[in-house]
Amino acid sequence: MRSGKRDLSPAQLMMLTIGDVIKQLIEAHEQGKDIDLNKAKTRTAAKYGLSAQPRLVDIIAAVPPQYRKVLVPKLKAKPIRTASGIAVVAVMCKPHRCPHISFTGNICVYCPGGPDSDFEYSTQSYTGYEPTSMRAIRARYDPYLQTRHRIEQVRYSERSLTKCIGITIETRPDYCMKRHLSDMLTYGCTRLEIGVQSVYEDVARDTNRGHTVKAVCESFHLAKDSGFKVVAHMMPDLPNVGLERDIEQFIEFFENPAFRPDGLKLYPTLVIRGTGLYELWKSGRYKSYSPSDLIELVARILALVPPWTRVYRCRDVRTREVGIQEIHHRVRPYQVELVRRDYVANGGWETFLSYEDPDQDILIGLLRLRKCSEETFRFELVGGVSIVRELHVYGSVVPVSSRDPTKFQHQGFGMLLMEEAERIAREEHGSGKIAVISGNSGTHARGYYSGLARVGSFSHCSLYMCICASPKILAGLFCQQTVRVFSSTVLSKPYWFVNHLEILLKCRF
Incomplete structure (x- = not known):
């Protein structure tokens, strides 16, 4: 043989x-x-x-x-994407110089991208060789073409109609102030990914971040008081930190109420040609962790993650999701129960509600309810208002208005979570109003929540507000595609919807 x-x-x-x-x-x-x-x-x-x-x-x-x-x-490639109940479409912005160069004199020491980098035609922070970057370059960074081509790929692999239900924007803490947040709400953004990288002031200074740690705390506070979900990007193994100090910063990050993000992405530091960090490494002034040290560090970080934080890319929310095929078949409906966790973060009272199987540590769905601080600047949330920042039932994607008894979406878990959130808002927060931040699904979001109203799920709340997308949504903003705008609508019960829209694109969101 x-x-x-x-x-x-x-x-x-x-x-x-x-x-x-x-x-x-x-x-x-x-x-x-x-x-x-x-x-x-x-x-x-x-x-x-x-x-x-x-x-x-x-x-x-x-x-x-x-x-x-x-x-x-x-x-199917990357089934983990749709196992969470959504299919993600990434859109890259065209290369621009970082605005903080004007007062720091340079880009971040570890950043490989940008128009002045060795990789030339790449977005800041990227080399241009990542799959998303290559798709963007192929489309000449046209956001409409990037979205359309990616949606076509999703439609080829999925039989269901595809809808854009939310936009996530990656940005910096100093670009998450009131003006920026209001703009992002009008774009239909519901989740922010904020580049924190380190909670140490000296590290932010030495790496040319161009912002302070105070700006990080302020951006988290303002973002959550506007209803956004906040995902932090952290970068262990930066210069002048060390293993023990790295661990201490994550303890601070999860336990200090000034931080406590909803999600976390870990980006261990990479030495890439053409960066300031590359020059430090060549001269012997920077040495990265060994693979064994890095594995130990990540393991210790994951052990610190609280139940309400989702680690993107794994006991956090991600590895407990019921959509993951390895655990889907182990769920027994009679063992699923409602679990409540309360904590203080960024000046507000957070309640994390979830349906899960505690014995097997399997998550079915979750809801994030917040009683905002008194400093909230959004007029919709001033006074006796509580806001639902996230409502999500996990499991492989099920078409809208469809039922699949083998999957967990559209089985009523979302309605049960909303009922409990309404009870807490009314009885414990003392709120007379409840708000929900919603993405770009337009009439679908309106139909879902008005349907809850008709069955009496919010009978004790005098006003319901859905903070949705405006005509400045991604496609309309950049490509001037046709949009259909739904003005404020008064329903049979006094529920108020702000700036609904439905996007009419060739790929049929």
Whole structure:
């Protein structure tokens, strides 16, 4: 057999590898077992003496027709995206120089991108070789083309109608002040990803961040008082920090009420050619952690994560989501219960409600309710108002107005969470109004919440406000596409909706 393998070309060996992988997938399916595809590809490639694994697209193309219906969904790229109940479309802005260069004299020491970088035609913070960056370059950074092409890809892989239900904007703390937040609300943004990187003032100064830690705390406070979900970007292994100091900053980050984000993205520091950090590394003034130290650090950070914080990219919200295929089949409906967690953050009273299976640590859905601070600047939230900053039921995407008994979306968990939020707002917050920040789904959001009103879910609240997108939404703002605007609408109950819209694009959001 070995001599036979030596007589085969690499292409023929790759074909044998693909056939073997598909055979393992079919056997696992017929036996009702799960299989780790990455391990199967690695093991099989080694068996045939290949240094590279077979590509996923080649495996999908070789699946026998009679097995395509059952195997292709298991082979979809990045199923983790839709397992959370949403399909993410990333849009990159065109390269610009950072505005803080005018007073710091340079960009952040670790930043590889921008028009003046070694990578030239790349967005700030990116090299241009990331999949999202390459799609943006191919579209010449036209936001409409980026969105349309990506939506077309999603539609090819999903049978459901696709709707844009929210926009996330990545920005800096000094660009999260009142003026910026109001603008982002009009764009239909519901979640902010804020580049914090470090909670140490000296590190922010030494890395040319161009903002203070006080600006970080202020941006978190203002953003949450406006209803946004706040995701922080943190960068361990920066210069002049060290392992123990890195751990201490994450303890501070999760325990200090001035921080306490809703989500976290970890970006361990990379040394990339053309950056200021690269010059420090070449001269021996910076040395990064060893792989074992970095693994230990990330493990200790994850052990600190509170239940209400979602770590993007894993006990946090992410690894407990019911949509993850490995845990979906373990849920028993009679073991699911409502869990409540209260905490103080950024000047307000936060309540994190969730339906979960506590014994197995599986999350079905969550709701973030906030009693805003007295300093809130949004007129909709002044006085006796509580705001729902997030309502999400996890599980693979289910088409709007559809039911799938094997999935958890559209099974009533959202309504139950809203009922409990309304009770807390009325009885404990003393609020006479409840607000919900909603994205760009326009009439769908209005129909969902007005439907709750008709069944009496908010019978004790005198006013309901939905802070939605305005005509300045992404496509309309940049591309002047056609938009249909729904003016403020008075329903049978006194519920008020602000600036609803539906976007009419070729890709049919």
